[in-house]
Amino acid sequence: MTHFSTSFPPAPGARVLSLGGYQPGNVVTNDDLAARVDTSDEWIRSRVGIVSRRFAGPEETVTDMAVVAGGKALAGSGLSPADIDLVMVATCSNEVSIPNVAAVAAHRLGIVAPGAYDVNAACAGFCYALASASDAIRAGTSRYALVIGAEKMTAWIDPDDRSTCIIFADGAGAAVVGPVADGEPPGIGPVAWGSAGDLAPKIAIPDRNSFMYQEGQAVFRWATTAMHPIATQACERAGVAVSDLAAFVPHQANLRIIESIARKLGVPRERVADDIVHAGNTSSASVPLALSRMAERGDLKPGSLALLLGFGAGMCYAAQVITVP
Amino acid sequence: MNEQEILAGLGEIVEEIAGVPADEVTPSKSFVDDLDIDSLSMVEIAVAAQDKFGVEIPDEQLKDLATVQDVVNFVTKNAGGSA
Numbered sequence: 001m002t003h004f005s006t007s008f009p010p011a012p013g014a015r016v017l018s019l020g021g022y023q024p025g026n027v028v029t030n031d032d033l034a035a036r037v038d039t040s041d042e043w044i045r046s047r048v049g050i051v052s053r054r055f056a057g058p059e060e061t062v063t064d065m066a067v068v069a070g071g072k073a074l075a076g077s078g079l080s081p082a083d084i085d086l087v088m089v090a091t092c093s094n095e096v097s098i099p100n101v102a103a104v105a106a107h108r109l110g111i112v113a114p115g116a117y118d119v120n121a122a123c124a125g126f127c128y129a130l131a132s133a134s135d136a137i138r139a140g141t142s143r144y145a146l147v148i149g150a151e152k153m154t155a156w157i158d159p160d161d162r163s164t165c166i167i168f169a170d171g172a173g174a175a176v177v178g179p180v181a182d183g184e185p186p187g188i189g190p191v192a193w194g195s196a197g198d199l200a201p202k203i204a205i206p207d208r209n210s211f212m213y214q215e216g217q218a219v220f221r222w223a224t225t226a227m228h229p230i231a232t233q234a235c236e237r238a239g240v241a242v243s244d245l246a247a248f249v250p251h252q253a254n255l256r257i258i259e260s261i262a263r264k265l266g267v268p269r270e271r272v273a274d275d276i277v278h279a280g281n282t283s284s285a286s287v288p289l290a291l292s293r294m295a296e297r298g299d300l301k302p303g304s305l306a307l308l309l310g311f312g313a314g315m316c317y318a319a320q321v322i323t324v325p
Numbered sequence: 326m327n328e329q330e331i332l333a334g335l336g337e338i339v340e341e342i343a344g345v346p347a348d349e350v351t352p353s354k355s356f357v358d359d360l361d362i363d364s365l366s367m368v369e370i371a372v373a374a375q376d377k378f379g380v381e382i383p384d385e386q387l388k389d390l391a392t393v394q395d396v397v398n399f400v401t402k403n404a405g406g407s408a
Contacts, residue, residue: 047365217384221368256365 006140007085011179014134015187016325017079017144020072020174021292022065023279024056030166037162044166049255053169053280056152060170062094066105066150069172069288074109076325077176079144081110084176086145088133089118090125090284092313093151101150115142122203123251123312124193125149125284126173130308131191131320133177138186148174149284158211167254168212169280173288187323189238192230196222196315203313223257223311228264231309234319242266246304246324247294251311252276252286261309283312291324300324326404331378331397338373342366352394364388370396380404 029052030041044050056065066089074081087106094101102116121128126149133145150172157168180187199222202215231250235242248267250258252275262272275290282289287308294300304324311317326334336347343366356362362370364387371382374396380403382390390396 047363217364217368217387220365221372221384224369225372260369 008140008143010140011137012182012184013180013186013188014137014177015180016322017176017178018073018076018325019288019292019295020069020074020076021289021296022068022072022172023054023289024060024065024170026055026057027052028055028169033166037160037165039162039166047256048167049258049274049276050166050280051277053278054171055154056170060152062091062150062152063101063104063108065152065170065172065285066091066101066148066174067108069150069174069285069292070105070109070146070148072292073174073176074146077178079176079178082112083144084111084114084146086115086133086136086142087111088116088129088145088147090121090129090147090149091118091151092120092122092125092283093153093156094118095152095155102148105148106146109146111146121284121310121316121318122314123253123281123283123286124310124314124316124318126287127191127308127310127318127320128193128316130175130177130188130322131193131318134186134188137177137179143179145177146174147177147288148172149286149288151283151285153212153281153283156205156212161211163216164212164214167281169282171279171282171285171289173285173290173292175288175291189234189240189321191318191320192233192237193316193318194230195317196226199315200313202315220254220257222315223253224260227309227311227317228261230311230317231261231265231307231319234309234321235307238321240305240321244305245271245307245321247271247273247300247306248309249273249287249291249294249306250309252279252290253281253312267307284310295324326378328397328401331400332393334377335374335393335396338370338377342369342373350393352392352397354393355391356393357391374400378404
């Protein structure tokens with residue numbers, strides 16, 4: 001190698017420029033589910049914290065949802081599709097293995113010839129993708145990236161399995177990521193990530209003809225004991241105290257898990273995202289969807305700090321602090 | 326740590342996690358039927374008990390620990406002679 005020339009000048013840091021979210025139109029209540037499987041509104045609310053969730057229509061694909069959320073984030077960024085050079089889609093529920101979602105979604109959004117790939121780190125996927133996009137921008141591999149989390153979990157859920165059908169749902173969320181100006185601090189902090197492959201059988205789709213399976217109690221124990229140190233690590237790496245956080249946006253797995261992690265971190269309840277109540281668990285879409293909805297409602301002041309934490313199958317996990325756009 | 330101390334420690338844990346006053350956590354009480362504690366809270370209690378008493382209570386064991394006394398006995402038995 002005689003030359004080392006990157007596509008773009010390296011950047012001192014990256015930041016989130018804009019957010020976008022999408023939920024399918026079909027609202028499914030706990031009573032709707034109780035009409036099919038042996039459960040109840042009271043049971044679901046107390047164990048999982050969900051009141052309603054959205055299911056995609058039979059013809060609606062992961063790519064369709066990625067395009068809507070990505071399009072909203074793109075519109076909010078003030079950039080044109082031609083400015084985007086990298087598209088990453090975090091998903092674990094695409095209908096097919098080939099082609100990936102990213103290249104097709106990019107094409108439908110009018111983004112020409114970007115680097116495009118999918119990231120499968122299950123419910124941690126968006127935080128993984130955001131970290132990778134941030135690093136690509138810092139290194140000069142990318143200038144502006146579109147990072148999407150999109151899931152059609154219902155395609156992989158047995159509608160008659162009351163342990164999973166009450167939890168999982170569909171949706172998408174997205175962020176446009178770009179460089180900070182010279183002299184400005186990074187808006188995406190260093191990631192704290194990892195995995196625990198020894199626990200992988202606890203959440204799995206065993207083969208292509210099977211539905212998703214989850215050992216709820218084991219996952220609950222893992223999430224409520226192993227995740228708050230990761231979140232703490234992300235804060236430490238960013239040089240941020242928990243008291244500086246305007247919001248804690250963990251993966252919307254289960255309200256009980258969310259509240260337990262928040263309690264251990266010492267984040268006051270009113271600063272904790274609880275989008276699961278009306279969105280269900282949308283895996284890799286849950287963090288950007290919650291974030292975009294909080295920003296839309298005006299709950300998050302631009303420039304304030306939010307701690308993101310994704311965790312799930314694999315068992316993969318990732319956390320970082322970001323500056324809210 | 327004697328049984329009384331374990332019982333008191335368990336009462337503090339149950340109060341913190343499930344909001345049940347510690348003085349209601351008496352040996353004969355059933356977690357599910359008397360204290361209205363569900364299986365997820367039991368997992369949290371088990372984890373907190375591990376931190377406090379240094380005794381791991383695995384998920385498989387948890388369903389057999391129906392009463393407060395059952396947990397006290399389990400912790401006493403598995404405390405590894407530290408008493």
